[in-house]
Amino acid sequence: MKALAVAAAAAALAATYFLWLVPDPAPPPERRAGAARLMGELMSGKHPVGGPFTLADSAGRRVSLADFRGRLVLLYFGFSRCPDVCPTDLVAIAEALRTLGDSAAQVQPVFVTLDPERDTAAMIREYAAAFHPAFVALTGSEAEVRAVATSFKVFYEKVPTQTGGYTIDHAAFTFLLDRDGKFATLAPPGTPASRIAEMLREQLATTPAPAAVGSR
Numbered sequence: 585m586k587a588l589a590v591a592a593a594a595a596a597l598a599a600t601y602f603l604w605l606v607p608d609p610a611p612p613p614e615r616r617a618g619a620a621r622l623m624g625e626l627m628s629g630k631h632p633v634g635g636p637f638t639l640a641d642s643a644g645r646r647v648s649l650a651d652f653r654g655r656l657v658l659l660y661f662g663f664s665r666c667p668d669v670c671p672t673d674l675v676a677i678a679e680a681l682r683t684l685g686d687s688a689a690q691v692q693p694v695f696v697t698l699d700p701e702r703d704t705a706a707m708i709r710e711y712a713a714a715f716h717p718a719f720v721a722l723t724g725s726e727a728e729v730r731a732v733a734t735s736f737k738v739f740y741e742k743v744p745t746q747t748g749g750y751t752i753d754h755a756a757f758t759f760l761l762d763r764d765g766k767f768a769t770l771a772p773p774g775t776p777a778s779r780i781a782e783m784l785r786e787q788l789a790t791t792p793a794p795a796a797v798g799s800r
């Protein structure tokens with residue numbers, strides 16, 4: 585019964601992954617292959633998800649995942665020009681944090697841009713803070729961002745638009761990391777705030793706050 589539920593959840597997750605990855609009717613086969621490989625690695629449970637990273641915040645300071653030790657981390661990869669998926673999920677994350685009350689101080693929301701070319705550090709700080717003031721917004725070189733996203737099995741790619749610019753197709757997961765920065769679980773795109781809050785409460789209950797954490 586449990587295996588069945590897990591399989592169903594995996595199938596639903598896979599469906600949302602591809603749904604979001606394929607907004608255009610005929611993506612090239614190699615794109616599908618890259619997305620499929622990362623998705624497979626994410627769902628198999630046999631590959632490590634995430635890991636330590638260091639990127640830059642809006643002030644140009646280097647920020648490491650380890651800096652958030654002791655707090656849970658809600659990690660989201662996106663870009664500020666994203667028309668709807670990022671805003672929807674970021675609203676849900678922010679709302680989930682608000683419903684947590686005081687416990688929200690034990691959760692660090694982190695936004696990493698997948699579009700370092702256009703998203704300046706100042707822009708993403710403002711963008712993320714508009715959803716919730718606690719957000720830390722991070723960027724880096726194209727290579728740095730790619731390395732972090734790939735470690736979380738996040739597929740993304742620039743796709744040219746008809747107006748000569750580009751948009752970014754990306755997997756849109758909300759990753760929940762435990763107090764040691766290790767991957768705990770994830771929420772697929774479109775997960776409602778109530779479900780994210782539930783995820784957070786469960787994780788907070790599993791690992792009580794160390795004495796030093798709780799105020800900031």
Ligand SMILES: [Cu+2]
Pocket residue numbers: 662663666667668669670671754756
């Ligand atoms: Cu997006």
